[in-house]
Amino acid sequence: MAAVGVELAGIRLRNPFLLASGIWGESGESLKGAYAAGAGGVVTKSIGEAPRDGYPNPTIDTYEQWGMLNAMGLPNPGIEEYPREVAVAVAAGVPTIGSVFAGDADAFAAVARRMASTGVLALELNLSCPHAKGLGSEVGSDPAEVERVVRAVVRAVTVPVIAKITPNTADPVALGLAAERGGAAAVSAINTLRALAIDLNLRRPVLAHGLGGLSGAAIKPVGLAVVWQLYEALKIPVVGIGGIRTVDDAIEYALAGARAVEVGTAVAFDGIGVFGRLAAELPPRLDALGFPSWGAAVGAAHPAPGAAVRTT
Amino acid sequence: MAAVGVELAGIRLRNPFLLASGIWGESGESLKGAYAAGAGGVVTKSIGEAPRDGYPNPTIDTYEQWGMLNAMGLPNPGIEEYPREVAVAVAAGVPTIGSVFAGDADAFAAVARRMASTGVLALELNLSCPHAKGLGSEVGSDPAEVERVVRAVVRAVTVPVIAKITPNTADPVALGLAAERGGAAAVSAINTLRALAIDLNLRRPVLAHGLGGLSGAAIKPVGLAVVWQLYEALKIPVVGIGGIRTVDDAIEYALAGARAVEVGTAVAFDGIGVFGRLAAELPPRLDALGFPSWGAAVGAAHPAPGAAVRTT
Amino acid sequence: MRTVVSVVERVVETPSTVTLRFDDPRPARPGQFVMLWVPGDDELPMSLAYVGARKGVTVKAMGGTSRRILDLPVGTRLGVRGPYGTSFDLSPRRILLVGGGSGTAVLAPAAEAALANGSTLTAALGATTKKELLFEERLRSAGATVVVATDDGTAGERGYVTGLVERLLADSPFDVVWTCGPEVMMQKVVAAAGPRSVPVVCSVERHMKCALGMCDACALGPYHVCVDGPVFPAERIASLPEFGRTKRAPSGRSVPA
Amino acid sequence: MRTVVSVVERVVETPSTVTLRFDDPRPARPGQFVMLWVPGDDELPMSLAYVGARKGVTVKAMGGTSRRILDLPVGTRLGVRGPYGTSFDLSPRRILLVGGGSGTAVLAPAAEAALANGSTLTAALGATTKKELLFEERLRSAGATVVVATDDGTAGERGYVTGLVERLLADSPFDVVWTCGPEVMMQKVVAAAGPRSVPVVCSVERHMKCALGMCDACALGPYHVCVDGPVFPAERIASLPEFGRTKRAPSGRSVPA
Numbered sequence A, B: 001m002a003a004v005g006v007e008l009a010g011i012r013l014r015n016p017f018l019l020a021s022g023i024w025g026e027s028g029e030s031l032k033g034a035y036a037a038g039a040g041g042v043v044t045k046s047i048g049e050a051p052r053d054g055y056p057n058p059t060i061d062t063y064e065q066w067g068m069l070n071a072m073g074l075p076n077p078g079i080e081e082y083p084r085e086v087a088v089a090v091a092a093g094v095p096t097i098g099s100v101f102a103g104d105a106d107a108f109a110a111v112a113r114r115m116a117s118t119g120v121l122a123l124e125l126n127l128s129c130p131h132a133k134g135l136g137s138e139v140g141s142d143p144a145e146v147e148r149v150v151r152a153v154v155r156a157v158t159v160p161v162i163a164k165i166t167p168n169t170a171d172p173v174a175l176g177l178a179a180e181r182g183g184a185a186a187v188s189a190i191n192t193l194r195a196l197a198i199d200l201n202l203r204r205p206v207l208a209h210g211l212g213g214l215s216g217a218a219i220k221p222v223g224l225a226v227v228w229q230l231y232e233a234l235k236i237p238v239v240g241i242g243g244i245r246t247v248d249d250a251i252e253y254a255l256a257g258a259r260a261v262e263v264g265t266a267v268a269f270d271g272i273g274v275f276g277r278l279a280a281e282l283p284p285r286l287d288a289l290g291f292p293s294w295g296a297a298v299g300a301a302h303p304a305p306g307a308a309v310r311t312t
Numbered sequence C, D: 001m002r003t004v005v006s007v008v009e010r011v012v013e014t015p016s017t018v019t020l021r022f023d024d025p026r027p028a029r030p031g032q033f034v035m036l037w038v039p040g041d042d043e044l045p046m047s048l049a050y051v052g053a054r055k056g057v058t059v060k061a062m063g064g065t066s067r068r069i070l071d072l073p074v075g076t077r078l079g080v081r082g083p084y085g086t087s088f089d090l091s092p093r094r095i096l097l098v099g100g101g102s103g104t105a106v107l108a109p110a111a112e113a114a115l116a117n118g119s120t121l122t123a124a125l126g127a128t129t130k131k132e133l134l135f136e137e138r139l140r141s142a143g144a145t146v147v148v149a150t151d152d153g154t155a156g157e158r159g160y161v162t163g164l165v166e167r168l169l170a171d172s173p174f175d176v177v178w179t180c181g182p183e184v185m186m187q188k189v190v191a192a193a194g195p196r197s198v199p200v201v202c203s204v205e206r207h208m209k210c211a212l213g214m215c216d217a218c219a220l221g222p223y224h225v226c227v228d229g230p231v232f233p234a235e236r237i238a239s240l241p242e243f244g245r246t247k248r249a250p251s252g253r254s255v256p257a
C-alpha cells in the first residue's frame, strides 16, 4: 500500500492530515484527542499576547453540508497560560505546531519565542484571520509586513516557521514570496474567506461580529487555486487548507501542490473520527489512483517543467 | 402586495432581478429572451475592443448544486460587431446595461463610448474578471487604476456608469470608494472568486485555462460581505451579485444593502425560468416578511445611524 | 440548522425562572439543548424543558442576558440552533432524579418520558426557598414521588437536597440516578450512589460557542460537552480533575468553577 | 456531473469515422449528447451513438481534435459531462430517417429504439462515397429499410440523399421525418416534407462551451441548442434567418454556416 508519511519543514508526520488551527486546539487534552483519533499532527489554536474572550455569540452559522461561517474573534487563553495546555500534547508525543498571532513583528516574535519554548516542532503564523481588527489579515495582506513578521519570528526561534496566508487578497503569490524571503520553512493556505450571513426574519447579520470567515467545501476551489499558484511560485513546501473532508479532497490538494493538509470544518460535520477515516482510506485510495505514495501525488497535476499544459 | 420596482442609477426597473453579465448575453435574441422570461433588466456579456474566442474548452466545471467554476476567457464578438446584437434588445425595449472590459483607461473609454451609443441605459465596467491576464482584475484590484478607468469612462459617455468590483482583494471598500471618486453612479459586486478544480483521475486541472472563477451558492456569503461593506462606506447604490437563486437570497442581499441584484449561475441550474419565478415570488415574500416594498428592505439589516448593533 | 421562532407562551415558574415556549417541529430527546439566540443580545445554550413540537426552555436569572430573557414578552422572535448533544437513556425502571435549582429543567422532560414508559421515579428537588422550587407540580402530576429540600426550610426538609438523596438511596433500590445542578452537588450524589453501585447520569454545563464539537470552548477533560454531553454517565467525568473544580472561561483559560 | 471513463472498444466505422465505446451508467435518451473531454486537448459536444450503459460516440475526422480522437487507443481516459439536451420522440409509427454523413450517428440509437418499439423505419443515408456510409449495416440489422445515395455513385443512387427523400415521401406515408446532417440538406428535407404535412425533426449543431444553457455560445435565434436542442421540431427552427446560413464562432460572432 502507498506510503503516507510526510516530511514537512523537517517534521516527520505519520500521515499528511493536520488538525487545523482553531479546531480542538484550546486544550491540551483536545490536541491529544485529535492525534489519538488519527491526525498526523496538530496545529494549536492561534495564541496571542494576552487572553482574549473572542467575540460574543453567535459566533457560528452553518450552511447545508457545504459551508460554515465563524467569527470566533481569536479567543485564546494568552501566551502566559497556554504553555501548560500545549505541554500536555507535547509530553504525549503529539507532533504539535504552535499557532500564534499578534499585531506587529515585535509582538509576533515575542509570542513566537514563548510558544517555541514549549517544545512544539514548528510554528504557524496566523497572518490571515479575516475578521479580527488590527490582527491577522490586515498585517497579512501586505507583502512587506508579511516579510517583516516572518523574518522577526525566524530570528527569534530555532524551530521552522510556517506562514499562513490569507485568501482575501488580490495576489496570494506575492504574500507567499514575501514569507519565503522572510525565511519561512513553509506556507499554509488558506484561512477563511471574509463573508457574511444575514437572517431574513430578524433583519440582521447572524454573527454578533457581523463579518465572519467562510470555511468548508465552499472554499475548497479557492484553496486549491491558492495552493496551485503558491506551488508554482515558491521553493518552500505548501500546506493545503480549506474544505477538506474526504481523501479525494486531500489528494486534489496534493495534486495542486500541497505537501500536507489541515482539516478544520469537517470536524464539525463528521466529528473527530474524520481523521481516523482519512488516515485509513488514504493508502488504498492512492493505490487505486496509481500513486506509489502521498509524496508522488504532491504537485502531480502541474505540467512537468518546460512542458506545455495543452497538447494543442 | 409589496412594490418591487426599483430605480438604479436613474434607470427604472420593473423588478430588481438583472441578468448577470456573461449569461445569455452574447446574442440580442437571448437578452430579449431573458427579459421576456421575467428579468427586470439585462447586463450584456462583457465586450472588448476586438473579437475574442475565449479559452479553449473545458471552460466549465460544476459542483453539486452549490457552485460552478468557469474560465470562459471573456469570449466576445468585439465592439465593432456587438452593437447589432444589443440593438435587438434595445429596440425591443429591454432595459439593457452594456458591460465592457479593456486593459487600460483609454481602451475602456473607447469601448464604453461605442457601447453607450447603442442605446443601452447604463454601462457596467468589468473590473473584475479573475482569470483573464491583463484584463479585468489586474486593473480592478488597484484603487488608483479603478478610479482612473471609471473617470475616463464617465467623461466619455453620458449614461450612468456602474463599476463591477472584484472580490479577489484585501479591501473591496477601497475599490468601491475609488469607483465613487471616479464618478460611478453605482457599484456592482461580486464577480467570481479565483478558484481551481483538479481531476483526480486525470491528474490535471479540469479547465483548459487552469484557474477559473467560482460562482453560485458557495460565494453568496462572500458577496453579502462585500455588499455589506460597500453599503456602509459608499453613497452610491450597490448592485448585489453572487449565488442568488431564490427570493430569500435576493432579500438577504437587499438587507445587506443591494438596491438591485444580478443573477447568473442560477440560470444554469434552473433555466431562464428562474427570473419568472423570482419576479412572481418576490412580492408575497416581502409581504410575509413585513416589508412594504423591495426598497424598504434595502439596507434594513444595517443598524440605524448612530445605533449600536448590540444592545449589550 | 438555524431557525427563527416566536415565543408563544411565557410561564413564570418561580420569581427567578421563566419558561418560554415556541413551536419548532425538529425532533429532540430529553437532555438535549439548543443554542438560543436573543437577537441583539447573546446566544446561550439552554436545555429543552419541553421536547415536543411545542418546545420550551426554562431560564433562570443569572447574568445580564438571562435576566433580559426573563422579561421577553410573548411574540418575541428568537433564533434557535439544535437540538444538540446527548440525552437520557429512558430504559431504567426505577429512577431517582436529583435536581438542584434550575437543573430540574433538563430532568423534567426525561422524567415525564420515563414515567409514561412505565418506570417509577422519585424526584428529590432542592431550592433556596419554597418559591424557587421548580417543576414540583409538573413532576407530581406526571406520576413522580416528589421530595423536597430548601435551604431555608420553607418547604420540605431544611438543608441540601443531597441529604435527602443519602436516605432515599438507603431506603429503596434504584436502577439509576439522574442529576443536574451545581457540580459540587452532583459530586455528592455520585459519592452517595457509588457504594451502592447505582449508576449516576449527570447533565453538566460548560461555556459554549459553536455547539458543534469544533471550537473547544466546552472542553472538559477529553470531552466536549456540546457533543459528548451534556448528559454523561458519571463514571466518565466524576474523576476528571476539572469536575467540580474548574471550568473554562470564554478565552479558554481554566478558572475556578 | 463530470465523470472519467476509459475507452473500452474502438470501432473503425469508415475511413474517417471511429466509434469509441465507454461504460457510463447514467441514463441517456436517443438524440442526447455529451461533452467529451480529451485531456490535454479539447472538450467537444458529441452525440451519443449508443445510449445504454455501454455508451458510444461516433466521431468524424474534421479539425484537429476530432482527427486526434480517431487515433485514441482503447484504454484512453476521457472526461464526460452529460448527457445533455433534448431527444427524439419515439412514438411515431412510420418513420423516415434521413442521415447525411456522420449525422447518422445521432439517428441510429433513435432508430433502434423505435424499431424495437414496433415502429417501421426507412433510412435514407447519404455519403460522399460507399466506404463512408455510416451505420448502414447497423440500421438494416435493427430492421430498417435502408436506401442509399453517394456523391460518386459507388453505392446506391448517385447524388444527394435529398433526391431519395423526395421519392420516398411521394411513395409512402410517413408520420415523421428525422434528419441530421448539413443544414442545407436538412432545409431540403423540410422543403420536401412540408407540402405533404409530414413533420420533420432535426438534430442541429452549434458551437458549445457550457452545455448548460448559460454561456450563450450555442444561441440559435431564441434558442440554446444545448438545452432547447439539439433535437428540434423543424417548424421551430427552419424559418430562423440563421438556419442553414449562419452560425456563431467561439467569439459569438455570426459567421457563414
Ligand SMILES: Cc1cc2nc3c(=O)[nH]c(=O)nc-3n(C[C@H](O)[C@H](O)[C@H](O)COP(=O)(O)OP(=O)(O)OC[C@H]3O[C@@H](n4cnc5c(N)ncnc54)[C@H](O)[C@@H]3O)c2cc1C
Pocket (backbone or CB within 6 Å): A057, C033, C042, C043, C044, C045, C046, C047, C048, C057, C058, C059, C060, C061, C062, C063, C064, C065, C066, C067, C102, C105, C106, C204, C205, C206, C207, C208, C209, C230
Ligand atoms: C448545556 C447547557 C444547558 C443549559 N441549560 C440551561 C437552562 O435550561 N436554563 C438556564 O437558565 N440556564 C441554562 N444553562 C446556562 C446558560 O447557558 C447561561 O450560562 C446562563 O443563562 C447565564 O447566562 P448569562 O448570559 O445571563 O450570564 P453571564 O452574566 O454572561 O454569565 C453567568 C454565567 O453564565 C455562563 N455563560 C455565559 N455564556 C455562556 C455560554 N455561551 N455557554 C455556557 N455558559 C455561559 C458564564 O460562564 C457564567 O458562569 C445551560 C448551559 C449549558 C452549557
Ligand SMILES: Cc1cc2nc3c(=O)[nH]c(=O)nc-3n(C[C@H](O)[C@H](O)[C@H](O)COP(=O)(O)OP(=O)(O)OC[C@H]3O[C@@H](n4cnc5c(N)ncnc54)[C@H](O)[C@@H]3O)c2cc1C
Pocket (backbone or CB within 6 Å): B057, D033, D042, D043, D044, D045, D046, D047, D048, D057, D058, D059, D060, D061, D062, D063, D064, D065, D066, D067, D102, D105, D106, D204, D205, D206, D207, D208, D209, D230
Ligand atoms: C450537439 C452536437 C453533437 C455533435 N455530435 C457529433 C458526433 O456525434 N460526431 C462528430 O463527429 N461530431 C459531432 N459534433 C461536432 C463536434 O463537436 C465537432 O464540431 C467536430 O468534431 C469538429 O471538432 P474539431 O475540434 O476536430 O474541429 P475544429 O478544427 O476545431 O473545427 C471544425 C468545426 O468544428 C466546430 N467545433 C469546434 N469546437 C466545437 C464545439 N465546442 N462545439 C461545437 N462545434 C465545435 C467548429 O465550429 C468548426 O466548424 C457535434 C456537435 C454538436 C454541437
Ligand SMILES: Cc1cc2nc3c(=O)[nH]c(=O)nc-3n(C[C@H](O)[C@H](O)[C@H](O)COP(=O)(O)O)c2cc1C
Pocket (backbone or CB within 6 Å): A020, A021, A022, A023, A045, A046, A068, A070, A072, A074, A099, A126, A164, A190, A191, A192, A214, A215, A216, A217, A219, A241, A242, A243, A244, A262, A263, A264, A265, A266, C214, C215
Ligand atoms: C471555528 C473556527 C476557528 C478558527 N480559528 C482559527 C485560528 O485560531 N487560527 C487560524 O489560523 N485559523 C483558524 N481557523 C481557520 C482554519 O484553521 C482553516 O484555515 C479554515 O477553517 C479552512 O479550513 P476548513 O475548511 O477545513 O475549515 C478557524 C476556523 C474555524 C472554522
Ligand SMILES: Cc1cc2nc3c(=O)[nH]c(=O)nc-3n(C[C@H](O)[C@H](O)[C@H](O)COP(=O)(O)O)c2cc1C
Pocket (backbone or CB within 6 Å): B020, B021, B022, B023, B045, B046, B068, B070, B072, B074, B099, B126, B129, B164, B190, B191, B192, B214, B215, B216, B217, B219, B241, B242, B243, B244, B262, B263, B264, B265, B266, D214, D215
Ligand atoms: C459562465 C460565466 C460567464 C461570466 N462572464 C462574465 C462577463 O463576461 N463579465 C462579467 O462582468 N462577469 C461575468 N461573469 C460573472 C457573473 O456576472 C457574476 O458576477 C458571477 O457569476 C456571480 O454571480 P452568480 O453566482 O449568480 O453566477 C460570468 C460568470 C459565469 C458563470
Ligand code: FES
Pocket (backbone or CB within 6 Å): C207, C208, C209, C210, C211, C212, C213, C214, C215, C216, C217, C218, C219, C224, C225, C226, C227
Ligand atoms: S461549544 Fe464548541 S466544541 Fe463545544
Ligand code: FES
Pocket (backbone or CB within 6 Å): D207, D208, D209, D210, D211, D212, D213, D214, D215, D216, D217, D218, D219, D224, D225, D226, D227
Ligand atoms: S453551450 Fe453554453 S448556452 Fe449552450
